[in-house]
Amino acid sequence: MASLGRHPVPRVAVFALPGIPPGQNRLTRVGRQGWRQAAGWKRTWDQRAAEAIAAARVAGLWDGRPVDPAVVRVVYHFSDGRRRDPDNYTGAVKLFLDAFVTAGVLLDDSFAHVTLVVEAGPPARPAWTEVIITTRAEA
Template sequence: MEKYTIPLIPPSLNKYAGRENTWAYRNAKAEWRGIVCAYCRPRRKPPAFAHVMITFYFPSRRRHDADNYCKFLLDGLVSAGVIADDDFAHVAYFVRGGVDKSNPRTEVEVA
């Protein structure tokens, strides 16, 4: 099992809803691809099928919609070579959330 910690939380897709935010969405996706590649360096070839556990630690107890935070992260894991692809044939993922006011972050475990 490989474990990665990213000291940030990806932006919610709700921030980029609507046609007027197309370029902002593309820029954020590219930025997060780079962030994930910087923090997630695989030590092995990506498995044909991966089980991924994602834990987001938010700075507050505000309500967060889990699936809106996964898109940029999963795309980044593919670009970094941690997982082969992010479709259902290659990955099953589980998402949890917690609160850590002093250290918001994203933790990823890949098996």
């Protein structure tokens, strides 16, 4: 982390993924016979993340260096203002977080390297998922 005098300057990387991944309720409903569907969702969201990472690099929203340790803040911008449970969408992060490790944005997605925050942002049409990665201040 760079520093400004005695105070470290946090690094920030911002990524925009189109759509909202399926929630945990939908993921678990597919059952054993639905593994192909679940694998398809994983491929789709890995690809969306890879495209968002490339776009962020071009736009200067990520400097190309790993952010570690990191706070990964996932903000879902649903297309409506309906009530949703955060625990239903926390598991959906797995569908795309691995792509951030593969691309080198994160060194690892374990607890030692990542603090995860999941929340809902203001509604938007079309719906989209915002991923904001910042350096984590160590205690």
